[in-house]
Amino acid sequence: MAPSHSTAKNGCFSQIPSKNRAVFGNLCRFPRVSRPAADTCSHFSTFLTVLTDRIRDLRRLFFRWQEASATELVNPSGRSPIPAHRRNFMGRFHSSHLLQMVPKTLAQPSQKHVSSNHSCHRTLQTARMTPRFLIAFSLCLLTAFTSQGPQSAHAQQTTSTLSSAETPTAPETPNDQVLTHINNLTSPQFTVRQAASAALLKQEESQLPALIAARRSLNGEAAVRLSKLIDTLCTRWFDKHLKTLETTPEKSYAIVFTDWTRFADLVGDEHTAIRLFPEILRAERALFTARQYQPDTLPAVLETRSKAFAESCNGRQDQPFAVATAMALMLIASDTDVRLLRATSSSISGCLDDPRFHTLVEHGVHFALLQRLVSAWIQRPGISPDRPLIFAMQHRLPAGRNVALRVLQAAPRGPRGFYALMCLATLKNAEDLRFIESLLDSKSIVWPLKGTPAVQGTDSPPNTPDYQVQLCDVALITALHLRDAAMSLPDVQAVRSETTLYRLDSLGYQDDVHRRRALDAYRMRFAPTQMPQ
Secondary structure (H helix, E strand, C coil), X not given: CCCCHXXXXXXXXXXXXXXXXXXXXXXXXCCCCCXXXXXXXXXXXXXXXXXXXXXXXXXXHHHHHHHHCHHHHCCCCCCCCCCHHHHHHHHHHCCHHHHHHCCHHHHCCCHHHHHHHHHHHHHHHHHHHCCHHHHHHHHHHHHHHHHCCCCCHXXXXXXXXXXXXXXXXXXXXXXXXXXXXXXXXXXXXXHHHHHHHHHHCCCCHHHHHXXXXXXXXXXXXXXXXXXXXXXXXXXXXXXXXXXXXXXXXXXXXXXXXXXXXXXXXXXXCCHHHHHHHHHHHHHCHHHHHHXXXXXXXXXHHHHHHHHHHHHHCCCCCCCCCCHHHHHHHHHHHCCCCCCCCCXXXXXXXXXXXXXXXXXXXXXXXXXXXXXXXXXXXXXXXXXXXXXXXXXXXXXXXXXXXXXXXXXXXXXXXXXXXXXXXXXXXXXXXXXXXXXXXXXXXXXXXXXXXXXXXXXXXXXXXXXCCCCEEEHHHHHHHHHHHHCCCCCCCCCCCCCEECCCEECHHHCCECCHHHXXXXXXXXXXXXXXXXXXX
């Protein structure tokens, strides 16, 4: 049988502090499970919970005892430092086949211990009567003690000969003090939980990886408590750095933030940019805090904030426009390493339809910096290019050319190809003429298609059922516009538009005969390789 608490004073167990002896004596007491009971699953769940807590406590207490009694384990007299009743208890606690799992540094310590170890080995042969749950428990203890915990002096001497390549790298874990506070979060006593929370709120940023790792190992209410504490700590650390940057707007303080390098690459690092950067950070503290300390939560936070921002883009002139929020969202979302969930991109692009945003892009205090951030956003791959192309046309943003060329190279169908060609026509870069003329043979249908175009003309389109607008028709008017000869061909009846330069429904033909006639007239008047002067 297992010894009583009073016998814990004998042998090497006298090294255990008196306040921990009772804890060590109770470590192997578990609630009995009544097998015939109807609530066996509930009892087994309770047993596993208690078992996990006991293993954690036993590991921590064993490590402290082993460090204190390392010299006593190597006994020159050849006598076992563990009393006989403890050896008998260990024999019942283990099973014989588990001996093969013990490292040689522990199973074969030295020749001086052969006699004492032989008696222990005979005792271990009696483990056939050991209950199965104790065998599983033994396996957990052996794994914890021999693979993760500190070893004895003899074991350390043996393992020190291993090369660094053979030694596994342990994951970053909290120190003993922080681990104690985390374990106290599961205490049933309110005062203990409050004290642990107060202690964890005093941790520095260097403990964040360990706290996040500990949160993954918790569940239930304790995990919720630790998550809230981590959020509070991250907000506190972020506000501390932000206040320093606001007080002293210098590069040395701005470099602390993750997005400063990208922000400086996009808009520059002049004094105006440095003073604007903390305003953007202050407008979206939660977003940049997640970006700085918990990037795994960034996509969800970005989706939430972009949705709230889209609701504020209502075009009401009596309400101010959240320009700092728009700049923050575009700065983070334009990074291709950031994952965009569901409607995040469309929510951010919703501001491109707000007339207040158009005014700020043209006449705002920081219109030049704002245009650079917008240009970075509209060039992000994977987002819908329709609104960005129209916005680039309206404000003549050079970034629209990159978007238009990318769209046309993907062989688009529907109005998207029309927006891309109209953007090239608006920006009027002569280098694009050769590429546009290569589209004169494209038969892709642009209009009409199912669905409503993003921009519609005020006049009704032709009612003839055979009327179509193909991509070659749009390419023809674009090439003529770049040559300043849009109205020079009699078969081209294009109608101008303030938004898209030309109306989509005015660029088509009734049949292929009229279309071929217009294309032949263009080729006869302008050689495909001839560039405008």
